[in-house]
Amino acid sequence: MATARSSFESSLEDVGVSVTSVETASFREQLDETVTPPAVGVPLEEAFDEPSLSLADTSVTGDPTPATLREATTGVTGAQLGIGDYGSLALTPTDRASELVSLFVDRHVAVLRESDIVPDMDTAIETVHDEIDRTGHSVILATGPSATADMGALVTGAHGPRDVHVLIVDGE
Amino acid sequence: MATANELRELMRTEGAAVETNTQAFNEGRYESVSDLEEYEELKREARATKEDAIERLPELLDQLTETVEENGGTVYLADDAADANAYIRSVADERDAERVVKSKSMTSEELDVNEALAADGVDVVETDLGEWVLQIADEAPSHIVAPAIHKSRDAIADLFNERFDPETPLETAQELTHFARETLGERILDAEVGLTGANFIAAETGTMALVTSEGNARKTVAATDTHIAVAGVEKIVPTVADFHPFIELIGRSGTGQDITSYVSLLTPPLETPVVDFSDDTTPISAFDADREFHLVLVDNGRLAMREDDQLRETLYCIRCSACSNSCANFQSVGGHAFGGETYSGGIATGWEAGIEGLDVAGEFNDLCTGCTRCVNACPVGIDIPWINTVVRDRRNREREEPAEWLVDGLTPDEEDEGAPLQKRFFGNFETVAKLGSATAPLSNWFADADLSRRLMARLLDIDPRRELPTFERETLVEWFADRESTVSDPERRAVLYPDLYTNHVQVDRGKAAVEVLEALGVDVVVPPVPSSGRAPLSQGMVSTATDHATRVAETLNPHIEAGRDIVVIEPSDYAMFQREYEKFLDEATFTELADGSYEVLEYVYGLLENGADTSALPDVDAEVAYHSHCQQRTLGLEPYTVAVLEDRGYDVSTSDVECCGMAGSFGYKSDYYELSMDVGERLREQLQDDGVRGRPVVASGTSCLEQIDALLERQPRHPVELLVE
Ligand code: SF4
Numbered sequence: 001m002a003t004a005r006s007s008f009e010s011s012l013e014d015v016g017v018s019v020t021s022v023e024t025a026s027f028r029e030q031l032d033e034t035v036t037p038p039a040v041g042v043p044l045e046e047a048f049d050e051p052s053l054s055l056a057d058t059s060v061t062g063d064p065t066p067a068t069l070r071e072a073t074t075g076v077t078g079a080q081l082g083i084g085d086y087g088s089l090a091l092t093p094t095d096r097a098s099e100l101v102s103l104f105v106d107r108h109v110a111v112l113r114e115s116d117i118v119p120d121m122d123t124a125i126e127t128v129h130d131e132i133d134r135t136g137h138s139v140i141l142a143t144g145p146s147a148t149a150d151m152g153a154l155v156t157g158a159h160g161p162r163d164v165h166v167l168i169v170d171g172e
Numbered sequence: 173m174a175t176a177n178e179l180r181e182l183m184r185t186e187g188a189a190v191e192t193n194t195q196a197f198n199e200g201r202y203e204s205v206s207d208l209e210e211y212e213e214l215k216r217e218a219r220a221t222k223e224d225a226i227e228r229l230p231e232l233l234d235q236l237t238e239t240v241e242e243n244g245g246t247v248y249l250a251d252d253a254a255d256a257n258a259y260i261r262s263v264a265d266e267r268d269a270e271r272v273v274k275s276k277s278m279t280s281e282e283l284d285v286n287e288a289l290a291a292d293g294v295d296v297v298e299t300d301l302g303e304w305v306l307q308i309a310d311e312a313p314s315h316i317v318a319p320a321i322h323k324s325r326d327a328i329a330d331l332f333n334e335r336f337d338p339e340t341p342l343e344t345a346q347e348l349t350h351f352a353r354e355t356l357g358e359r360i361l362d363a364e365v366g367l368t369g370a371n372f373i374a375a376e377t378g379t380m381a382l383v384t385s386e387g388n389a390r391k392t393v394a395a396t397d398t399h400i401a402v403a404g405v406e407k408i409v410p411t412v413a414d415f416h417p418f419i420e421l422i423g424r425s426g427t428g429q430d431i432t433s434y435v436s437l438l439t440p441p442l443e444t445p446v447v448d449f450s451d452d453t454t455p456i457s458a459f460d461a462d463r464e465f466h467l468v469l470v471d472n473g474r475l476a477m478r479e480d481d482q483l484r485e486t487l488y489c490i491r492c493s494a495c496s497n498s499c500a501n502f503q504s505v506g507g508h509a510f511g512g513e514t515y516s517g518g519i520a521t522g523w524e525a526g527i528e529g530l531d532v533a534g535e536f537n538d539l540c541t542g543c544t545r546c547v548n549a550c551p552v553g554i555d556i557p558w559i560n561t562v563v564r565d566r567r568n569r570e571r572e573e574p575a576e577w578l579v580d581g582l583t584p585d586e587e588d589e590g591a592p593l594q595k596r597f598f599g600n601f602e603t604v605a606k607l608g609s610a611t612a613p614l615s616n617w618f619a620d621a622d623l624s625r626r627l628m629a630r631l632l633d634i635d636p637r638r639e640l641p642t643f644e645r646e647t648l649v650e651w652f653a654d655r656e657s658t659v660s661d662p663e664r665r666a667v668l669y670p671d672l673y674t675n676h677v678q679v680d681r682g683k684a685a686v687e688v689l690e691a692l693g694v695d696v697v698v699p700p701v702p703s704s705g706r707a708p709l710s711q712g713m714v715s716t717a718t719d720h721a722t723r724v725a726e727t728l729n730p731h732i733e734a735g736r737d738i739v740v741i742e743p744s745d746y747a748m749f750q751r752e753y754e755k756f757l758d759e760a761t762f763t764e765l766a767d768g769s770y771e772v773l774e775y776v777y778g779l780l781e782n783g784a785d786t787s788a789l790p791d792v793d794a795e796v797a798y799h800s801h802c803q804q805r806t807l808g809l810e811p812y813t814v815a816v817l818e819d820r821g822y823d824v825s826t827s828d829v830e831c832c833g834m835a836g837s838f839g840y841k842s843d844y845y846e847l848s849m850d851v852g853e854r855l856r857e858q859l860q861d862d863g864v865r866g867r868p869v870v871a872s873g874t875s876c877l878e879q880i881d882a883l884l885e886r887q888p889r890h891p892v893e894l895l896v897e
Contacts, residue, residue, distance in 0.1 A: 066459075067452030086431050097456040099394050099444040103387060121420055121431075128437065129412040132377050136243060138442055141419070141435040146387035149427075150302035150318065151352070152325025153345035158301060159353055159360075160387025160433070 004084040004119040005168075011087030012166060015144030016156065021114075021168040024052045031076065032059050034109050034167055040064040041076030042098045044111055048078060053111065053169065063096065075105035075161075080131075080139070082117040082166070083124045088143040089166065090128060099140070108142075108161040114171040174509045174536065176843045182505050183850055186322035190314065190506035193321045198497040198830070200428015201549065208424065218417040219553045222488035225409045226478060232375040232408045233469070239378040245440055245465035249405070252472045257288035260367070260400055263466050264294055267398045269364040275382070275389035276300035277369025278316055278491055279402050279470055282514040282527060285367070297359050299388040301352050308335055314507040316516055317426045317493040322506050356388070361449045366396035370403040371490065372418055373467075376411040380467075382436040383422055385429075390436055397446045398464045405469050406478075406487040412437060418490055421551040426492040440465035477526035482562040486522030488552040495519050495546035495556050500831035500851045501539045510539045518546045518556040525563045534567040538844075541835030542710050543802035544747070558755070564712025568595065594633050595711035598837035602703040605676040609643045635845035639882065641677045648675045648682035652698035662695035663784065666775070667731045671742035672703040673874040681890040685741055685772050688895045691788035692779045697736070701727045704745040709752060710836050721748070721756035729764050738769035741892065743804035743873050744836065746771045750807055771804065772892055773813040773872070780819060790897045792821040797864050798891065799827040799855060799880065801873030802835075813872060813891050820895065825867065827858045832871075834879035848879070856883040870894060 012019050022030040041060040044053040055062040060076050069075070077098040081090035089110050093099035102108045118124050128139050146160030156162050174182070205211045225232060237247040250256035260283075264272055272294055274280065286296045286307075298307045302320035306313060309331055313319030320328070325345055332348060333341045336355075342348050368389050370380035380401060382389045393399050409415070415437070423429040445459035477483045496502045496517030499510070507516025512524030512532045518540050525533035540560035550556060597604070634640075648670045666689060674682040682698070689696050705720025728738050740746040749769045754762050770778065780786065796817060800810035810826070817824050833851030838844050859869060859880070869888040871877050880888040 063455040063457050065452045065454055066447040066449045066456055069456060070449055088431060093394070093442055093444045095443045095445060095457065095461060097445050097447070097459075099390065099442070100447065100456060103390050103394065122416060125413060125416040125419065132379055132412050132437065132439055136377065136439050138379070138436070138438045138440075140390065141431075141437065142433065143431050143435075144433055146385065146433050148301050148349055148386045150300070150305065150320055150386075151328055151345040151348040152323075155345050155349040157353070158349060158386035158388070159299070159357065159391050 004117045005114060007084040007119065008082045008087060008117050011085060013087075015087045017087060017144055017164045017166055019166045019168060021170055023170055024050070027053055027169065028058045030167065031055075031109070031111075034165055035060055035074040035076065036107050037074070038068075038072050039074035039076060040069050040072040040101055040105070042078065042094070042096045042101050044076075044078050046096075047094070048113065069100060069104055072105050074107040074109055075101040075103075076109045076111065077102045079110040079112040079166070080116060081124055081127060082112045082168075083121055083141070084117060084119040086121055086143055088121070088124070088141045090124060091140040091142055093138050093140065102142070103160050105161055106157070107163040107165065109165045109167060111167045111169060113169050174505075174843075176846060179505055179509055179843070179847050182509050183847070186314065186506050186508065187504055187850070189324045190322050191503050193318065194315075194497045194503045194506075197318075197427045197493070198503075201425055201494060201497065204424040204428045204430050207430070208420065214417040214420055215551055215553060218421055218490075218551050219488065221409055221414050221417065222552050225414075226406060226484065226487050229405065229408065229475075229478060232410065233405060236373060236375040236378060236408055239375065240465070240467050243378050243439065243441070243465075245378070245467060247467045247469060249469045250471060253283040253470075256283050256402065256468050256470050256472070257285050259466075259468055260285055260402070261288055261292055263398065263400055264289060264365055265292065267364050267464070269294055269398070271295040271297060271359065271363040272365040272367050273297050273299050273360050273363040273392050273396065274303070274367040275369070275384065275392045276303050276319070277367070277402055278514060279369050279404050280367065281313065282472065283402065283470065285402070297356070297363070299356050299360060299392055300384075301349065301386060304352060304356060305331065308332075312508065314511075314516065315493060315496060316491050316507070322508065357391075360388075360391050360395050363396050365398045365400060366392035367400045367402065368392055370401045370407055371422070372415050373403060373408050374410065374412045374414065375408055377439055379412050379437050379439040381415050381419070382434075382438065383432050384436070385433040387434060390434060393436075393438065393440075393442065394444050395449075397462060398466075399440055400466045400468060401440070402468045402470065405471055405474050418551075422490055422492050425494040425549065425551045426497070473527040477522075480526070483522055483526050483559065485554045486519060486526060486559060488554055489519050489523070490552060492551055493517060494549040494551065498545045498549045498830055499540075500543065500545070500829065500833060500854075501541065501847060503830070504847055504850045505539070510536055512536060518560065519554065521563050522556075522559040530563060530567055530570060533563050537563050537567075541831070541838045543831045543835055544751070544806040545802050545830040547806055558752075561709060561712055561714065565714040568592070568712050594841065595713070598840070599708035599711035599713045599716060601707040601837075602672055605643065605672050609645060609647050609676045633842040634840050635842040637845055638840050639878075641673070641878070643676050644679045646679070648679045649698055649700050651679065651683065652686065657695055658690045659693060659695045661693075663693035663779070664737060665695040665735055666697075666737040666739045667728065668696050668698045669701055669728070669738055669740045669745065669769075670698050671740065671745045672707070674741050678874060678877070678890070681741060681893055684890070684893045684896045685739070688776065688789070688892055689739065691896075692776065692784040692786070694779070699727070699731075704748040705756075706744050706748050707836065709748070717752070718756040721753050725753070725757055725761050725765050728769075729761060732764055732768035737775065738765070739772050739775045740769055741772045741890065743771060743801040743809070744875070747803035747807060771807075771809050771812070773816050774809050776892075776895070777812040777816050780816065789820060789895055794821065795823045795825070795867045796894065797825050797827070797859055797867040797869045799832065799859070799869065799871040799876055799888075801871070801876055802831045804872050817891060817894065822894070825864050827855055829854045829858060832873070832876040832879040834875035836875055839875070839879060849882075852879050852883050855880070859884060
């Protein structure tokens with residue numbers, strides 16, 4: 001696991017994504033430090049089935065109104081996988097609108113459990129295949145901030161976030 | 173066909189931007205794939221997946237239709253563009269759509285769906301920034317991945333400032349991007365329908381992969397309630413697991429990114445709630461995900477391509493753009509010249525032939541010179557030059573040209589009657605060369621005479637600015653017949669293949685090769701052998717080339733069976749033996765010749781590795797500049813020449829341009845002379861660089877030698893000539 005994690009972190013650095021790690025116990029304080037307000041988020045307890053990963057008592061507004069989302073600078077969602085060799089995140093669009101929260105903001109903070117880091121794309125696609133086959137869901141493989149070179153030079157922050165941060169929740 | 177004037181104009185107006193961008197992509201590709209350990213393995217996997225999927229297409233189509241409908245979507249199989257557009261218009265109409273937002277999709281370009289929707293009064297907005305620029309400028313894409321590659325930042329800034337008149341004029345890429353994001357962001361939120369393409373679709377689950385960087389495809393789908401995806405039927409693969417090799421290869425092969433920012437694996441309809449973005453009282457999760465999904469699968473000639481043994485490979489194409497970026501001609505002129513109605517670059521010939529017809533493909537397919545630099549770059553291993561050759565051949569057969577007695581005399585070719593005069597002249601260069609040597613020096617004088625040059629210019633479109641090859645009176649075969657072998661106790665025995673140019677024009681390099689091989693203890697013979705068929709093949713004269721292949725194998729294979737190695741000087745002929753002959757000969761004959769033949773410096777390398785006595789070769793301490801040959805590099809042979817020269821004490825600096833621009837007869841043709849020189853300019857710059865400028869130049873290919881001769885004061889030589897004193 002250690003190698004998958006370290007390769008994930010160095011891949012994140014290569015694609016311009018910052019990363020911090022946190023113990024479950026200090027999750028909320030860390031989250032507050034990570035977001036740039038105003039921040040909105042998708043409740044994480046359900047996604048991770050882990051009550052301590054809650055947005056309650058943080059500066060992040062869980063389940064915001066669409067208008068609040070549009071005003072927000074930061075969007076907090078869970079990520080289902082971290083992919084070691086590419087620094088990619090697997091994001092599952094849910095009925096709690098995680099797709100909107102991760103996309104219609106300037107800064108996306110993705111919360112990822114350490115145990116969900118896989119070594120490579122090969123493994124990730126296998127997992128994603130099983131998941132889609134089972135649930136009929138969709139998955140976004142997101143690597144780095146949105147970007148374009150269409151205006152004559154590479155610019156980060158095209159239609160999507162210009163800044164991505166991963167908060168890794170340390171495992172047992 | 174683009175005329176010399178049109179090409180010149182394109183090179184002047186768009187050439188610089190196209191060159192900078194395609195070269196950056198191409199270099200990015202080399203870098204990115206070199207980091208990928210399983211690169212070749214992934215390419216094989218990708219190829220196998222596509223072969224299997226196209227083979228099983230009818231079955232996968234049924235499966236996909238069933239799955240999508242089970243998921244709650246609709247599938248429409250459109251016969252052609254009009255059919256697809258009629259369906260898309262009906263969906264927009266039923267939704268009462270005032271606006272359709274689009275993410276980038278080449279298939280939608282193929283349909284001209286924007287025009288169809290606009291005719292109904294629907295506001296169609298391209299949200300990919302490059303596509304949006306073109307929509308504002310009312311221009312066509314010049315590249316299949318980066319559509320506005322021909323526009324510089326300044327040109328985009330001028331366009332935006334003129335059209336939108338912002339308070340402070342826009343200038344930097346950052347400002348332009350920000351402006352586009354804000355403007356388009358608003359329009360996306362107001363739209364009812366989102367129209368996307370699909371890079372791959374899994375039949376098992378109905379999941380589509382959308383490969384993008386900007387995030388506009390995600391927004392296009394998430395912010396609208398009706399999603400229409402348009403895709404060619406060839407995009408279907410069995411399962412999501414089959415996406416794997418493509419996900420790793422597509423970005424690397426195209427723009428040189430390891431992976432693009434977003435690979436959306438969507439199984440519509442999405443769970444994402446459809447929200448009213450102005451609502452500030454209802455929490456987002458309280459909105460319903462009331463979504464509609466329509467998958468429009470487009471045939472438009474594809475199912476017929478599937479039945480066509482030569483064009484079928486085109487359907488494996490994943491539209492990565494590697495064959496555009498790695499193409500020297502494309503780097504100079506871009507997709508506005510090297511492209512048809514929709515697609516551009518080397519593979520466009522296959523797409524346009526299958527979708528639009530041979531006429532459209534024939535408009536630009538002469539720009540493929542068959543250099544093969546795209547072949548190893550293609551992630552699904554399509555033989556792109558072969559598709560171009562096939563289409564050229566079909567075009568030749570389609571048209572009737574009146575016979576001209578003079579040229580007929582020079583080009584007696586019964587089989588390829590249809591090819592135009594110029595193509596038949598170059599295609600039958602063997603006859604020309606034989607006549608040239610037999611009548612030298614008269615033929616050389618004739619070739620240079622003003623009147624005959626004018627005749628050539630008029631009848632054959634040979635550019636008067638090109639120097640013509642000078643034929644030697646004594647051919648290599650004749651020279652060799654008069655001499656005794658110098659090797660009494662040979663280490664190995666070989667046939668030196670007297671390719672057309674070595675035999676008639678560059679006889680010195682042939683003599684040098686004989687001397688070097690003998691110095692290394694090889695017993696050499698130089699029998700008369702037919703020419704390889706490279707010349708007719710490059711003109712699309714496939715049956716003539718096949719005839720050459722048969723006769724060459726009939727002559728050479730008995731030598732192989734008698735224990736001789738076949739050594740070839742001219743890389744383009746050697747490449748025939750290794751690659752194209754596979755299509756012309758039965759497998760056993762092909763394999764025997766391919767396995768039994770060696771490029772000359774590869775052969776020397778082998779002799780040195782096996783401990784040949786090198787005392788008769790020169791030892792030097794000198795510098796040299798080496799330009800390998802395009803086809804030679806595709807076959808991975810460049811390192812042998814470099815290693816041999818280094819072994820002899822040379823410090824070798826190598827060029828890394830994809831092609832010299834000459835490419836056989838291409839650079840002789842009036843229409844292409846200037847393009848050929850534009851491509852050559854990149855090689856000239858490298859050979860004139862600091863630290864290279866003073867070095868003598870060697871090059872492996874005949875064309876390259878001629879081109880370098882035209883580009884530089886320094887007279888280039890073949891590397892084998894450095895090995896004799
Ligand atoms: S033919 Fe090959 S290299 Fe060219 S665009 Fe298609 S997949 Fe890419």
